[in-house]
Amino acid sequence: MTTVAPAVGVIGAGAVGQAVGAALVCAGLCDRLLIASRSTDQAAALADDLNDMRAAAGSRVRAHVVSVPELRSCPAVVVAARARFTNTRDRDIRMGGLHANTPALRALAEEFRSYPGTLLVVTNPVDLMTRLIAETSGCARVFGLGSSLDTARYRLTLARLLDVPVAAVRGHVIGEHGEAAVVCASSTTVNGAPVHVPLGRVRAELAERPGRISAGIGRTRYGPAGALVSALRLALGVEDGVTELSAPYEGVCLGIPLQFTGGRPLPCVPPLNEAEARQLEAARSKLRAAYQAVRGIPSPPLPSGRKS
Numbered sequence: 001m002t003t004v005a006p007a008v009g010v011i012g013a014g015a016v017g018q019a020v021g022a023a024l025v026c027a028g029l030c031d032r033l034l035i036a037s038r039s040t041d042q043a044a045a046l047a048d049d050l051n052d053m054r055a056a057a058g059s060r061v062r063a064h065v066v067s068v069p070e071l072r073s074c075p076a077v078v079v080a081a082r083a084r085f086t087n088t089r090d091r092d093i094r095m096g097g098l099h100a101n102t103p104a105l106r107a108l109a110e111e112f113r114s115y116p117g118t119l120l121v122v123t124n125p126v127d128l129m130t131r132l133i134a135e136t137s138g139c140a141r142v143f144g145l146g147s148s149l150d151t152a153r154y155r156l157t158l159a160r161l162l163d164v165p166v167a168a169v170r171g172h173v174i175g176e177h178g179e180a181a182v183v184c185a186s187s188t189t190v191n192g193a194p195v196h197v198p199l200g201r202v203r204a205e206l207a208e209r210p211g212r213i214s215a216g217i218g219r220t221r222y223g224p225a226g227a228l229v230s231a232l233r234l235a236l237g238v239e240d241g242v243t244e245l246s247a248p249y250e251g252v253c254l255g256i257p258l259q260f261t262g263g264r265p266l267p268c269v270p271p272l273n274e275a276e277a278r279q280l281e282a283a284r285s286k287l288r289a290a291y292q293a294v295r296g297i298p299s300p301p302l303p304s305g306r307k308s
């Protein structure tokens with residue numbers, strides 16, 4: 001195994017934090033995995049379990065529990081915190097976390113002011129939380145995870161529908177990680193050739209798949225963890241390649257393909273047909289309007305009575 005980063009941080013020791021931790025121990029992408037979470041008991045239990053995994057699997061990655069400020073020593077930190085709330089939505093489900101997660105993520109972002117490393121945000125609604133963290137921290141390297149997972153699900157689904165290997169399918173899902181996702185069907189290829197995409201069936205699977213997973217195992221976790229490990233490899237400069245991450249785009253943050261070379265990202269949005277361009281504009285308008293709500297959500301007063 002090659003060690004590439006002295007440490008990677010994870011905030012949140014819940015379903016996603018646990019799966020990301022396990023994926024990192026197996027992938028051996030770092031020497032130390034630093035875990036910070038609201039519940040230190042949960043973080044300590046996760047660190048113990050991951051260190052058992054390390055011993056059993058012969059990994060070099062050691063897990064430790066730390067406080068959030070200690071994560072600033074890591075070249076990359078994954079933000080997978082989720083505030084306590086009950087999501088009662090049956091549409092636009094990821095927006096359900098907006099009010100609960102905004103104050104928590106704003107406070108976390110304050111801890112990363114002028115942080116020079118990479119922040120990879122998972123918390124939903126991820127495009128809005130990515131922008132919130134980027135604007136609050138002032139950190140230049142803030143990316144949100146969502147569209148790369150949508151893209152992985154798209155390739156998997158199309159490969160199944162067309163009965164071809166997943167590796168033969170090239171294509172992107174961009175825009176919002178949510179109902180305003182844009183399937184870039186017009187630039188999708190199979191074995192390098194353009195292909196007719198059964199958009200209705202693809203969209204139905206993309207919409208139903210996360211709910212089916214959550215209904216079966218409580219939360220989605222391993223798909224996001226896989227997407228995160230891939231994004232970390234690119235962001236840390238371990239390998240070059242393209243992935244779809246939430247990043248600044250015409251005044252908002254939304255999912256676009258980024259070409260990483262030596263860890264540096266360059267947007268590479270594919271050519272869009274008229275319908276896809278309209279859908280991307282609709283995603284941008286939706287996220288721009290929703291961000292006004294984020295701005296209006298107050299932060300709780302600090303214990304001293306000061307405002308953050």
Ligand SMILES: NC(=O)c1ccc[n+]([C@@H]2O[C@H](COP(=O)([O-])OP(=O)(O)OC[C@H]3O[C@@H](n4cnc5c(N)ncnc54)[C@H](O)[C@@H]3O)[C@@H](O)[C@H]2O)c1
Nearest residue numbers: 012013014015016037038039081082122123124145146224
């Ligand atoms: N972007 C994606 O593709 C994607 C995929 C899956 C899940 N998610 C999102 O990821 C987030 C995490 O999901 P989960 O299933 O792991 O949630 P979870 O409830 O299982 O775990 C959340 C963790 O965050 C911790 N936490 C809460 N507030 C915190 C704070 N202020 N500081 C530090 N830790 C804090 C909790 O103690 C807990 O360990 C959710 O918002 C979920 O919607 C996104």
